Amino acid sequence: ESVQKLITLYFEQLTRGCGHENCTNYDCANGKSKRMEPSQAAAIALLLAAKGTSKLCKRSALPESQLKTDGSITNFWTKWSSLLQRSVCKNTVNTSLSAKHTSDQLTRYDSDGRPEACPFSNLDDALHWIPGRDDLCVPSIPLTASVKPARDPSSPKLLICHDMMGGYQKDRFVQGHSLFEDYYFYHWALIEGFIYFSHQFLSIPPPGWINAAHRNGKVALGTMITEWKDGATLCAELLSSKESVVQLAQQMVTMALYYHFDGWLVNIENHINSALMDNLFTFLSLLTTGMHNALPWSKVIWYDSVTVDGNLKWQNALNKMNQPFFELCDGIFLNYLWKVPLLYATATFAGHRRGDVYVGIDVFGRKCYGDGGYNTNKALAVIKQASLSAAVFAPGWVYETQPKTQFFHNQDKFWLLLEPYCPVGEPHALPMVSSFSRGCGEMMFVDGVLVHLGHWSNLSAQDLQPSFFSTMLRNDVKCGVHLESCSVDNSVAYYGGSSLRISGKLMTLKSNLPASLRLFRTEIDSTPLLVSYSVLKDDYHSSVSHFLQLQCTGNVLLLDPYDHCTGTYRRQSVGS
Structure with a gap:
């Protein structure tokens, strides 16, 4: 109760205002800083309350009239209470958190002054991060009711894990860039979710990826990874005490709330002292519980790497050596060096949770079934036969290894091969809007009017993408029109950088029977x-x-x- 009272007190102070007329800004500076949402104020209030400090500077968030109807502090406390109550050391939550780095955690800019998203490279930065100072990197598209649970939780699903060139390439630029050439993903209807991967400690998905995923009704996950010698040192530091475990779990939940993404892939690829394994299990439990309390649809997925005894030994299957991790999380991402018999053994072992087992496929084909590349569909086919889910690792192979001038052609080729083995998504929430923009173009249109001539790229401007690809065109011999293709046209658009161009020919047969083009499969009850x-x-x-x-x-x-x-x-x- 005392913690809740402190949070409430600090939240009220945070939202009281700075005295400037009509000012609703954070760290006011005479109204020149960024607006802070109630959830951000509540997150800061939680940290300040845990620290026992009252140094609030001049902070404000929302007018009192809006605060009265918002109820954010109640909602925020509901999300966090279970996590705090479950904490092994709940009486000392964050008490060791120092005031370090509380004044300079601002959005990072490159040498040209462009704001950019960035990861957390070490434990110290992660533990001392405070929300509310990086608003330019906060996505604008929330994941709403358009996310619908699978009708059968055990049904196979597909994730993609975007590991490309070390991560944080041109996609790191929050406001996009002026080059048309880049990697784009737009076959959202075929997947369940998107994982952003880099080899940094904590990878926060850049806002463009989160916006594109959410607009298409898919979850976006970040990655926690430790690996090799440095990873072992970091793990030893993290798992050395219950306090640090609780702090990091809370920080990772708060990061997901602040940056609007939907969970984590946890990948520990280094040896762990067996005496520290209990703290690792505590960490996973707190992280999963905290994410579910904060975001009911969220996912925490464990990568098949370290075993229950702390040894780094990839199993390439679900078995007793990694089952405890699986039970603490929403799923497991299996290493990609599996053999077909292991798939069926895994399905039997997983039982009713077989749909939560994501079998890894390395598109670069590093000793994996089918050799990756355009043969990735062969691996996906046998995974589906075993009634397991799949995780496609490094689909950016298409961009990295194939001619970049033919990227869209090759991207379509790759995903059309996978389409027969992918469940098609069903948007079911309104409003449902699309101008079919892929988030890039050779020019920019607004309401059908050309407003910019020149190349541009911004994943945040990507629209809802079609549900169908190879089965989009439906012709009938009795139709008066024969449809030949449906392609993306970059020369004209209603909004964004592209539109759909439908090509065909008039038949000599005089008929009013139309040919059809399937765009979306929906389930809208409205x-x-x-x-x-x-x-x-x-x-x-x-x-x-x-x-x-x-x-x-x-x-x-x-x-x-x-x-x-x-x-x-x-x-x-x-x-x-």
Whole structure:
């Protein structure tokens, strides 16, 4: 209760204001700093309360009128209370946290003044990090109700683990960059979630990746990794006491809350003294529990590496040597040197949780089944036959090893080979909006108007992507139009940098039966439903009309484009 009172007290002080008229800024400086959300204020309040300090500088967050209806402190305390109560050393939570680095934790900029996302390279920086000073790196797209649990929790799923060139390449630039050439992922409908990976201690996904994943209804995870000699030293320091274990678990939960991502991959690839293993189990328990309390949909996944006795020995399967880690987390990411018999042994061992076993596939083909590359589908096929989930490691292989001028062609080739083995996602929340931008372009459009001529790249500007790829086109021999392709056109867009170009030919057969192009498979339970769409008028083929068809239980409304001659829409209601 005393901790809760302190948090409430400090939260109220944080949101009281600095005295400047209409000022709602953090660390005011006469209103020139960034706005702080209630959740950020609550996170800082928690840390200050645990430290027992009252040095708040001049901080403010929201007007009192908004604070009264926000209820953020109640929500924040609910999220954290279970974690605090479960802590082995709850009476000393963060008491050893010093005031180090509390004034200079600002957004990092490169030599050209561009804000950039960055990882945490050591334990000290992670333990002394304080939220609220890096707002430019906070994503703007929340993960909302568009995330829907699998109908069958044991059903196979697919993760991708983005390990490319050490991480934090051009994607680290928060506001994007002016080069069209880069790695892009847009087959979101085929995966469950995205893991950002680097070889730094704590990898926070850059905001562009988080925004793109969330807009497509997918979770984005960060990575904790320790490896080799330096990793063993870091692990020994971390696991040396219950206090440091609790502090780091809390910090990692707070990082996920502040930077709006959805969990962690934990990868310990170094030997651990067996006497410290209990603290490792405590850490995993606190991290998983804390993430679930803060974000119910979150995931903590263990990488198949160190065993229960502290030895670094990859199992390439789920067995008694790594089962305790699996039981403390939401899933396990198996090392990629497995053999087919191990898959079936793993499925049997996992039982009803077989869908939580993510079998690793290295796209670089380092001694893995199928040799990776464009044969990655062979590994995915046998994994699916064993009713296990999969994790595709380093899909950036397409960009790193193949001609960059043919990236989009090669990216489509790679994922079309995997598509038959991937469950298709089903967006089910409104509003649902897409201009089909991939987050890059040779020019920029807003509401159909060209506003910028020149290359650009920003994953935060990527739209909701289609659900279908190889099965997108549906032709019938009785149709009056034969569809030949649906491609991304970078020469024109309604919003962003690209649009869908549908190509085909008119048939000699006189028929009003339409050919269809499948875009999204959804599961939206909402009525009434308003749908609008834009089509670039083609004066040459004026006899070709476009309409949107919705298939559902009950009636379907077909809406033709706006007729500028009559000033009306042509509507037709038909059965499903």
